[in-house]
Amino acid sequence: MKGTTRLVEVRTKILKENDVVARALRQQFRERGVCVVSLVSSPGAGKTMLLEETLRRLREKYRVAALVGDLATENDARRLARAEVPVRQIVTGTVCHLEASMVQTALADWATGELDFLFIENVGNLVCPASYDLGEELRLVLFSVAEGEDKPLKYPTIFHTADVAVITKMDLAQAVEFDLPAAVQNIQSVRPGMETLEVSAKTGLGMDQWIERLERQRRDARHV
């Protein structure tokens, strides 16, 4: 157990270092007026698809860009590039989450002040990203109807560190016998009062509300 204690100590130090970088990023984003939104979920919950559709819809009125994290491949960056907005991939190798320093490095030569929205798609993982602040203004936690209603109960920490819960792939709800009231109740039992959205990026269900939510976030925070 000695090794574990030491690991906890070192991990605490890393988290503190991460928080320092995240705070600097948040300050910078605020000064530059860019609204930064991050997405966390299991692998395959539909982050990239929701993001692609979001970028398509926003780009008509706003200057938008995205960063995407994955262990391997640049597939997601390629998918998102179809929305014809600037996209960068962060390849983490074996690291199970994004860290603020990775975001800082990826943005080093970007004029983020020229953006209205920047999206950050985390590595697919419902556990580890919870511990790492990325300097974002709004953090979404997604889970798909195919994953089941119990995800909030089984992964409470990630729900505690996110601002909005998004239930995805609502078009499959009937096929998987998804119990929406039970899912919402599970979210509320873990995090009373948590804002929840239901979407299907495939059929467009809930997308208007989601886009309005983003616009409101930007407007309220900036008084624009």
Add this chain to the structure above:
Amino acid sequence: MKGTTRLVEVRTKILKENDVVARALRQQFRERGVCVVSLVSSPGAGKTMLLEETLRRLREKYRVAALVGDLATENDARRLARAEVPVRQIVTGTVCHLEASMVQTALADWATGELDFLFIENVGNLVCPASYDLGEELRLVLFSVAEGEDKPLKYPTIFHTADVAVITKMDLAQAVEFDLPAAVQNIQSVRPGMETLEVSAKTGLGMDQWIERLERQRRDARHV
């Protein structure tokens, strides 16, 4: 980056300690003649459902039991107990994977020598469990058709450390326009020659082959 280097050092030490415990477990399982099979996947890929159906089918001929890992709740242990076999839950708190020492502790007062099969369901995570040997004889990596065909490419390490890939929720394949040949090709490109099964625990598709595969594993390893 200094903290990160130190983290890597401490992590390497923990992994070495884990390997020592895992080796002792594997030796013990072999001596006692119990076939130990572990399951890893994303949250919501269907580990518990596949396991529940597997336990139901095996218990008629074999002595079976299961350990299930989760950050929080004993829901999975309760679900698996419906199969009327001995089940224990390991609650990991914030730890994103099972470790060999957790398995050792959970089994301390179990007469595993009286079992034919022991199943270990890992925490839902496609990244972190890859690094931790649990002393199992066979490791499955599962992903559901709802997660998409690209999971092997994006999470290669977990496919490298597993023995069999299982594509789950095949009953939803049409609804999500799942491209099975592409998925199989992605598995093979990451891990040439990897054994792959397709199942639906809901409809029973592929379950007979899966049960036969388990029986063969036990027979071949033990010459019974």
